[in-house]
Structure formats: structure tokens, C-alpha cells
Amino acid sequence: MSKAKKIPPPWLRFYIWRGPLRRLRLWRVFSGGRINDLGRLPRYFCAVIIVLSLIWGGIFSYLKYSPPSYTSKVSLILPGSGAAHSITLDSLGQASSFANSAFSSPSISPTQTYKRLLSANRVLVAAAQSLGVDVSDIGRPQISLVDETSLIHFEMRGATPETAQATAQELLRCFQLELTILRADDLHFRQVTAAAANQEYADNVRVLRHEITAIQQSSGLISFAQYQQLVSETDTIQTGLHGATAQLRSAEQAVAALSQQIGFDVGVAALILKLHSNSHFRALAQAVNQQAAVLADAMGKYGAEHPLVRHHQAALTGMGQALLNTAADLLSVSPQRLRGAVRQLLYSDSSGLLSDLQHLSVEMKTQQAVVDSYITTLTNTRMKLDAMAPYAALLDDLERDYQVAEAVFASAMARSNTEKSDIYASYPLVQVLEDASLPLQASSPNRMVAILAGIAASLMFLGALVLAWVRRPIIAKIIDKRGGA
Numbered sequence: 509m510s511k512a513k514k515i516p517p518p519w520l521r522f523y524i525w526r527g528p529l530r531r532l533r534l535w536r537v538f539s540g541g542r543i544n545d546l547g548r549l550p551r552y553f554c555a556v557i558i559v560l561s562l563i564w565g566g567i568f569s570y571l572k573y574s575p576p577s578y579t580s581k582v583s584l585i586l587p588g589s590g591a592a593h594s595i596t597l598d599s600l601g602q603a604s605s606f607a608n609s610a611f612s613s614p615s616i617s618p619t620q621t622y623k624r625l626l627s628a629n630r631v632l633v634a635a636a637q638s639l640g641v642d643v644s645d646i647g648r649p650q651i652s653l654v655d656e657t658s659l660i661h662f663e664m665r666g667a668t669p670e671t672a673q674a675t676a677q678e679l680l681r682c683f684q685l686e687l688t689i690l691r692a693d694d695l696h697f698r699q700v701t702a703a704a705a706n707q708e709y710a711d712n713v714r715v716l717r718h719e720i721t722a723i724q725q726s727s728g729l730i731s732f733a734q735y736q737q738l739v740s741e742t743d744t745i746q747t748g749l750h751g752a753t754a755q756l757r758s759a760e761q762a763v764a765a766l767s768q769q770i771g772f773d774v775g776v777a778a779l780i781l782k783l784h785s786n787s788h789f790r791a792l793a794q795a796v797n798q799q800a801a802v803l804a805d806a807m808g809k810y811g812a813e814h815p816l817v818r819h820h821q822a823a824l825t826g827m828g829q830a831l832l833n834t835a836a837d838l839l840s841v842s843p844q845r846l847r848g849a850v851r852q853l854l855y856s857d858s859s860g861l862l863s864d865l866q867h868l869s870v871e872m873k874t875q876q877a878v879v880d881s882y883i884t885t886l887t888n889t890r891m892k893l894d895a896m897a898p899y900a901a902l903l904d905d906l907e908r909d910y911q912v913a914e915a916v917f918a919s920a921m922a923r924s925n926t927e928k929s930d931i932y933a934s935y936p937l938v939q940v941l942e943d944a945s946l947p948l949q950a951s952s953p954n955r956m957v958a959i960l961a962g963i964a965a966s967l968m969f970l971g972a973l974v975l976a977w978v979r980r981p982i983i984a985k986i987i988d989k990r991g992g993a
Contacts, residue, residue, distance in 0.1 A: 577952035580672035583942035586658040676944035702924040709917035727899035735900035749882035759872035
């Protein structure tokens with residue numbers, strides 16, 4: 509009779525596998541065992557030993573065998589203000605140049621642009637070549653941006669503190685050199701574009717100037733202002749003509765009134781005045797007057813038929829005829845024209861009126877000459893205006909276009925000159941806030957971070973094991989709830 513096999517108590521049943529693996533079912537793996545089944549402890553214990561050994565073995569290997577790495581830090585800042593320039597050109601216009609702030613556009617961020625440029629291949633290659641190492645040896649900078657500021661921080665790693673600092677300094681130098689090249693290219697392209705535009709403006713000014721010169725030479729009109737001055741002179745001449753005509757009419761009326769008062773026209777008055785200025789005629793006239801007085805005295809004494817009266821009458825007639833003939837000889841006119849004028853000179857005191865009539869006649873002739881001169885000048889001026897009117901209109905348009913073109917050209921030249929000083933329009937100014945630092949201690953491997961990471965990983969694994977131990981009642985409760993639903 510065989511001996512019965514002794515079964516150890518439950519707390520001594522520490523088997524890693526309590527049965528063949530072929531008997532293991534998927535449900536058993538999924539649901540686990542009972543919470544009070546201590547037979548599962550060997551498997552959990554082995555899992556803890558293995559996993560924790562892997563976690564802490566890797567951490568201690570990293571801390572012991574990883575080469576030290578040092579980090580040099582650099583801080584940059586971008587000033588956010590813009591710049592404005594304004595130039596006023598006398599009689600031409602005003603040229604203004606305004607550079608917006610680098611942060612005025614919500615769609616473009618210069619900090620993001622510079623972040624990309626810091627890690628650009630061309631900057632890294634230039635820094636590696638300057639240091640005499642391969643580009644893979646210096647690595648890529650770790651760049652961080654501070655929100656709501658214009659700060660840029662970047663870090664460079666190295667095997668020694670000096671290497672890390674030198675790498676950061678060289679990367680910063682190559683970055684600034686690259687910015688200088690980009691700014692020079694941007695300024696060059698802007699100047700080329702501005703030069704092309706300025707040349708177009710200059711050609712426009714030159715063409716307009718040539719057209720204006722051609723019109724001036726063909727028409728004799730220098731400017732539209734000259735035409736306006738000619739129009740103003742025409743108005744002045746017209747006004748003068750009206751005044752001279754009024755004065756002529758007034759003189760004509762005065763001459764007509766005085767001629768009517770005297771009884772003969774201006775021509776006869778002029779002849780009488782000329783005779784009055786001759787001494788021989790005055791002597792004859794005085795003798796005639798004396799003979800007329802003697803005749804009047806004789807007629808008063810003897811009557812008209814008295815021989816003495818007739819004698820004095822015949823003497824007076826002879827002397828009058830002699831006076832008339834003398835006047836006709838002096839004036840080279842017929843005696844009949846002077847008969848009434850000589851009688852007026854002899855028997856009336858009108859020499860003053862005759863003189864006034866002569867002066868008015870001279871004034872009337874002078875005024876007539878002035879009116880004729882005004883009419884001639886006005887006619888010539890109007891003919892000149894009619895001939896120049898088309899040219900004046902065209903010249904006015906061309907002068908206006910020329911002034912606009914000249915103002916645009918001058919403003920463009922001034923703007924292009926002011927833009928030469930604005931080298932930060934496309935790539936804003938960047939300043940070094942903190943130079944490359946010399947690290948005092950290694951940044952890698954970090955013992956504290958590695959230990960904390962190991963502790964966290966260990967706790968997470970142990971927590972997972974606890975959940976795995978108690979998973980069967982949790983799964984059963986979930987299945988019961990689904991079945992009841």
C-alpha cells in the first residue's frame with residue numbers, strides 16, 4: 509500500500525507555476541485568482557524582482573557610465589519699438605518713412621523667425637566649421653520662447669564647460685552674422701527696386717519737361733502764369749479803354765457846347781487865335797476899330813447920308829477889306845471863310861473863350877489818340893490771346909502733371925535715402941541680454957532626476973501589480989452590472 513502524498517499548507521505553496529502552461533486558459537490570465545490565493549505570490553515576487561532590477565539597473569548604469577554634459581545658456585531680446593522719419597521738401601512735398609514695430613503684425617512673430625534661424629542648417633554648419641568640428645558634434649540648440657515677451661533663450665551642450673560656452677558663443681556669432689547678411693540682401697533688393705521706380709519717375713519728369721519746352725518754343729508762351737498775366741493786362745486795357753472813351757465823350761461835349769456859344773467851330777477859333785498872335789494884323793485891327801469909332805461919332809452928328817459919314821464909311825470898308833485880305837494871306841485860306849471870324853474878333857471880346865475852345869480841342873484830340881491806342885493794343889492783345897489759348901490750356905495741364913511728377917520723384921528719392929538707414933525693417937534688431945554662460949556643474953547626467961524617475965517608475969509598477977492582484981472581483985462586478993443591464 510503506497511504512502512499518501514503529503515500536501516503542504518497554503519502559506520508554503522510557493523510555486524511559480526502550479527500547473528502545466530498548456531492547462532492555462534485565457535480567462536484565467538484575464539481574470540486572475542482569488543484575493544486570498546497566496547499561491548500567486550511567487551509569480552508576483554519574481555515580476556517585482558525582474559522589473560525593479562531592470563529599472564534601477566538602467567538608472568545606475570546611466571549615472572555611472574554616461575559621460576558628463578555641460579550646458580551654456582544665452583538670452584536674447586528684441587526691442588519692440590518702430591522708427592519714423594519725415595522730410596519736408598520746399599515747394600515739392602513731403603517724404604515719410606515709417607518702420608512698424610516688429611510685433612505690430614499678429615500674423616508674423618520675429619521671435620519664431622529667429623528661433624528657426626538659430627537652428628537653421630547654414631548657421632549650425634558655419635558654427636561647426638568655425639570651431640573645426642563636425643556639425644553633428646555640436647548638436648542643435650535647445651530654444652525656448654517666453655510668452656508675452658520678446659525674449660529668446662537657447663542652450664548649447666558640450667563635453668566641458670569651456671566647450672559648451674565656446675559653442676554657444678560661436679553659434680551666437682554666426683546667427684548675428686547671418687542676420688547681417690540677410691539685412692544687407694534685403695536692403696540691396698529694396699534699393700534695386702527703389703532705383704528702378706525712381707528711374708521710371710525720372711523718365712516721366714524728363715518727358716514732361718521736353719513736351720513743355722517744345723510748346724514754349726513753338727508758341728512763345730513761357731508758362732500758364734504768363735497767359736494769365738496777359739488776360740489780366742487785357743482786362744486792364746479794356747478798363748482803360750472804357751475810361752478814355754468816357755473822357756473823349758466828355759471833351760467832345762464840352763467842345764460842342766463852347767463852339768455853339770461862340771458861334772463857330774474849332775477850326776475857325778484856331779485861325780482867329782493865330783491871327784491874334786500876329787502884330788501886323790493886330791495893328792490893322794486896332795486901326796479898323798479906331799475908324800469904326802470915328803464913323804460912329806460922325807453918324808451921331810451928321811446922319812447916314814452926310815458926305816463926311818460916307819467918307820468914313822468908305823474908309824472903314826477899305827480898311828476891313830485890307831484886314832480880311834491880310835488875315836487870308838496869313839492863314840492861306842479864302843477871305844470868305846474868315847469874314848465872320850474877323851468880325852467876331854473885331855467887335856466882341858471872346859479871346860478867352862477861343863483859348864478855352866482851343867485847349868478843349870487839343871485835349872479832345874489827345875484823348876482820341878489815347879482811345880485809338882487802347883483799341884489797337886486791345887485788338888492785338890486779343891489776337892494774341894486767341895492764338896495762345898490752346899497752348900495755354902495744354903501747357904497748364906503739362907505743368908500740373910510735371911509738378912506732380914516732380915513731387916513724386918523727389919519724394920521717392922527722399923524716401924529711398926531715408927530707407928537706407930532703416931536696416932531693421934524686415935529683420936528687427938536683436939540684442940544680447942545674457943552672454944553665453946560658463947556652466948559650473950554638469951547638466952547631464954542629473955542624479956536627482958534619474959532617482960526620482962526610478963522611484964516614479966517603481967511606484968507605477970507596484971501600483972500596476974496591486975491592480976493585477978485585485979482584478980478578479982473588479983472584473984466580476986463589471987460583468988454583473990452589464991448582465992443586469
